[in-house]
Amino acid sequence: MEMKSVLVLGGGFAGLEAAIFLRKKGFKVTMISNRDYFYIYPTSIWIPTGEAEFEDICVPLKELSDVHGFELIVDEVKEIYSKERRVVCANGEYGCEYLVIAIGSGKMKHEGSEHFLSICGEPKEAIKIKERIDELIKKGGGKIAMGFGGNPKDPSNVRGGPAFEVLFNVHNHLKKLGIRDKFELTFFAPMEKPGARLGEQALKMMDIFFKRLDIKRHFGKKIKRFESDGIIFEDDSKLESDFTMFIPAGNGHPVFKNSDLPLNEAGLIKINDYCEVIHDYDESPEFYNVFAIGDSVALDGPDWRAKQGHVAEVMARNVAFNIDAISKGSEERKGYMSHINILCVMDSGDGAAFVYRNDKGGKMIPMPVVGHWIKKAWGWYCRNSKLEKIPRIPGL
Ligand SMILES: Cc1cc2nc3c(=O)[nH]c(=O)nc-3n(C[C@H](O)[C@H](O)[C@H](O)COP(=O)(O)OP(=O)(O)OC[C@H]3O[C@@H](n4cnc5c(N)ncnc54)[C@H](O)[C@@H]3O)c2cc1C
Structure with a gap:
């Protein structure tokens, strides 16, 4: 046949x-x-x-x-x-x-989009993000802002997790280099409570993370446009930034x-x-x-x-x-x-948090050290199981 x-x-x-x-x-x-x-x-x-x-x-x-x-x-x-x-x-x-x-x-359009790079855009942008961070490291310090945007017409296209991950990883990278105090790191998003769909407990945990890591928060203001040295919000206030990583919502x-x-x-x-x-x-x-x-x-x-x-x-x-x-x-x-459901291992460079959300509510479970290696192991599994070098775990 x-x-x-x-x-x-x-x-x-x-x-x-x-x-x-x-x-x-x-x-x-x-x-x-x-x-x-x-x-x-x-x-x-x-x-x-x-x-x-x-x-x-x-x-x-x-x-x-x-x-x-x-x-x-x-x-x-x-x-x-x-x-x-x-x-x-x-x-x-x-x-x-x-x-x-x-x-x-596709991606939501933003004025001044040439002034930010996204980890969720064209794959090669990730290399440019590295170059921009390395430049600031060479300079000896600077202001880095990372965040994500919304899509009022379809909130299921909002992607915030990777922005948290990259910022936490940058924090740990700078700490390892011994120059964390030379940088100001800020997380920004137009929503009052970014990450709210993961549930109250996850929000509380993220708050603790931000405070402990000395990462500033800028929430609840709509983004007007991006400029070469910062982000302008709806009330014309400005968040200064030498490098901006931003994930526009999908459409x-x-x-x-x-x-x-x-x-x-x-x-x-x-x-x-x-x-x-x-x-x-x-x-x-x-x-x-x-x-x-x-x-x-x-x-x-x-x-x-x-x-x-x-x-x-x-x-x-x-x-x-x-x-x-x-x-x-x-x-x-x-x-x-x-x-x-929502299921991910949110990495921070020195550990991770297991995030889960279903009808019954959300959970965020910290997994210091081992979480990082679980995510690494998943990456290895993903490549090798798709190439049929190792058997598949059903449903994964
Ligand atoms: C940084 C990052 C981290 C993430 N982390 C997680 C996570 O931890 N857990 C999780 O579950 N999800 C995660 N996601 C989400 C997940 O990656 C996406 O949901 C998934 O990639 C969607 O798969 P897709 O095949 O629909 O689209 P894509 O992966 O975007 O693939 C689209 C494909 O279509 C091709 N294509 C596009 N346009 C054209 C065209 N005009 N002509 C021909 N081909 C075209 C592209 O080359 C590509 O091959 C993450 C996403 C990002 C960006």
Whole structure:
């Protein structure tokens, strides 16, 4: 029997996991990615302090395509015609029987964005962050501000964790160098209580951390614009900064505007529990065989929901299962909504905190020293299990 074809757009957590599991089900899989490597974002937080090299965070997609037997096309997706399952790229046009969209998200625009760098942006920005911090170290001191922004139209796209992690790591790096007292570190965010979705106990713990590490807080004021030497807020007050690291909240990927995809107010793709794209003009998504997963989608669920790599991977495995079921004429489906939780090991360079949030509330458990090594071990596991050098732990 001829293998059915699936086109997977994107080679991040969502796209790669979908390609791997669709191959396990015997589909002919083609992946289109504009980068030729899979980037392990969670462990990129160590690049700015030199604890990891850029190459340590990248896994070549060619190597992954050889191991799993999917075809890899490195190209830029420009337009998506989901009704026809047709995709226009910079160097060609592609069609398929099943389409899986996993090209991540776009970023909220901010005035003066040339004056900050983001750890969640283009991967190579992490190297520039390191250069800017190193320059200040060479100079002998300075003011560093790190923070994140909101998206009022879709709060599930706010990403604050890595800003805490990079700042705590920078603190520890400077302390090790014996020059922490020469620096002023500030954490800023427009919300009154950044991190509130992790629960009250987590907020209290973060407060303790900030005080103990002598990190200043600047919360509750909307950001007006970024300048070369600081951040201007809604009341025209200024936070001075020699270097600013800022994570804009996510919104719809710009490519989605060049498509017939159904989008929410923030420009993200509307899907059902099975990750089938729900077109505005049609109540029968099963007719189109178009799926969207990971940071590209409008996530449904409780107020505190957040987009994370592990949710992206659950969606991807579900989609592989659902496509297989559809192709066999089975009614069985797997949904993502029951898997919504927040789960991460928030690193500080000398330890970490285990953060967990579900319907019942949030928990933040300190894990001095060992937490740091758990996150390191996870990074190693992520790379080697995807390359099939070691067996997978189910669900991880
Ligand atoms: C610094 C950082 C730390 C994080 N830490 C954690 C953590 O500890 N735990 C956790 O669960 N989550 C964490 N996350 C979140 C997690 O990384 C994301 O949820 C996850 O990356 C989403 O996967 P994705 O595949 O949807 O998108 P992405 O990983 O963004 O992948 C998108 C893919 O699409 C490709 N692409 C984009 N545009 C195009 C185009 N036009 N044409 C072709 N290809 C394109 C990209 O090259 C990439 O391959 C972190 C994120 C960051 C940035």
